[in-house]
Amino acid sequence: MNYNGPKVRISRKLDLETVPKASKFKQRKPYPPGQHGPTKRRAKQSDYGRQLLEKQRLRLQYNVSEKQMHNYYKRATGYTGNTGEILMQLLETRLDALVFRSGLATTIYAARQFVSHGHILVNGRRVNVSSYRCFANDVISIKPKSRSLECFQDAIRGASPVPYLQLSKADFSVTLLHIPTREEIPAICEISLVVEYYSR
Helix, strand or coil: CCCCCCHHHHHHHHCCCCCHHHHHHHHHCCCCCCCCCCCCCCCCCCHHHHHHHHHHHHHHHHCCCHHHHHHHHHHHHCCCCCHHHHHHHHHHCEHHHHHHHHCCCCCHHHHHHHHHCCCEEECCEECCCCCCECCCCCEEEECHHHCCCHHHHHHHHHCCCCCCEEEECCCCEEEECCCCCCCCCCCCCCHHHHHHHHCC
């Protein structure tokens, strides 16, 4: 199942900033959560522990369940090429991930909610499935009736999409210019360790 617990706590545990307020807490408490966070000496991580940590970090950034993550890995192994890069591309071209990267949503959790509530169109057609896979030249836009909502008005004013997305503020839309390479994808993760974890 997708993660529905405290966002700041899991962000501190995995050393990520998944929500805007996580960075403020990280400055005040630059150590893992829990009673012994600031003082407990951390044991040296095993290879398995490092692999598990990277897998969990990747999962959290895309807010996918363990079953979904495993299915993405199996799908990636079916393609010719670098499994790690293909896995990242499959995750990055999810509809909710692109809504988040475009700046139309401030977090991946908000992006998923916008999609499931029917606010998002792909090539002019309403899509309410967060895992919907997008392809090059697909146009993702906000439904006309939803554009007046404050959350979208605020988002479009401050939107700064990644280089492989072209934003049009006038019509609240973003175009996927091409399938991104691993270097272009801003996800924080050692993907080779994730592949090692699933290939055991």
